[in-house]
Amino acid sequence: MNALRAVRLALLLCLAGLLVQLVTSLAWSPISFIVFASVGVPLVVAGTLVFIWTVLRELRRAGAL
Amino acid sequence: MNTVFVISALVLCIGLAVLLLAGAERLMASTAGKLVVLAGIGVLPLAVSTGGLAVGVVNSSQTSFCLSCHEMTPYGQSLFVDGDSLVAVHFQDRLVDRDFACYVCHKDYAMFGDVRTKLSGLNHLLVHYFGEAPDPIELYASYPNANCLHCHDDSRRYLEVDVHRRFAAEMARDERSCLDCHRSSHDLEAVHEGLFWQAVAR
Numbered sequence: 001m002n003a004l005r006a007v008r009l010a011l012l013l014c015l016a017g018l019l020v021q022l023v024t025s026l027a028w029s030p031i032s033f034i035v036f037a038s039v040g041v042p043l044v045v046a047g048t049l050v051f052i053w054t055v056l057r058e059l060r061r062a063g064a065l
Numbered sequence: 066m067n068t069v070f071v072i073s074a075l076v077l078c079i080g081l082a083v084l085l086l087a088g089a090e091r092l093m094a095s096t097a098g099k100l101v102v103l104a105g106i107g108v109l110p111l112a113v114s115t116g117g118l119a120v121g122v123v124n125s126s127q128t129s130f131c132l133s134c135h136e137m138t139p140y141g142q143s144l145f146v147d148g149d150s151l152v153a154v155h156f157q158d159r160l161v162d163r164d165f166a167c168y169v170c171h172k173d174y175a176m177f178g179d180v181r182t183k184l185s186g187l188n189h190l191l192v193h194y195f196g197e198a199p200d201p202i203e204l205y206a207s208y209p210n211a212n213c214l215h216c217h218d219d220s221r222r223y224l225e226v227d228v229h230r231r232f233a234a235e236m237a238r239d240e241r242s243c244l245d246c247h248r249s250s251h252d253l254e255a256v257h258e259g260l261f262w263q264a265v266a267r
Contacts, residue, residue, distance in 0.1 A: 047107075
């Protein structure tokens, strides 16, 4: 996967996570808090990890690491 | 208030993520741009998620939250009964923070207790949506003295009662329960009979 597509994927994951968090925060209930914590937060973390992985890969390819 | 803050922060982060998505190609071409993406993808959303989790943990410790499930209703009503049951006295005399009354008596005070309490709460949720609560509901484990002692332990009024000092060691080991002598905790009988205390407006 080229770097730009990977970054777009990372942003989309992050965006999806934030949207899940927003919806569950607006409709607060016991079950929505579970969804916030078990779906919303992991999606954001996944987005961050994909981004960091992409940057590291690019750096290594450029010989900086 | 806190929830409003989290929602505003989420909306801002979402706006930022959309902008970054649109400008990803140009931003990823420069180091400064990459740092902007890092902020918009990693730093800010992670901070907001953490804040949201923290607010959620507090909100899900509130008395009103506990009472959002019908299984908990009689226990909520028992806060208002007339009489000398522990729960009613603590709530009505404001000996516990009313907004967190259930939580301060029922949370796990050991290390990582909040996390463990939430996990055990997850079990309530599963039973609520997919199972059937036993009637009557029972504690998963017998009530730990540590929860009462968290507030009473070295307080003067507590220490000045002879029997408390006499049985201190046994009670610390949970071999004798506070409830052996302080009997009624939730007075559900009074709830069924509708014996409630009503503050008189003046």
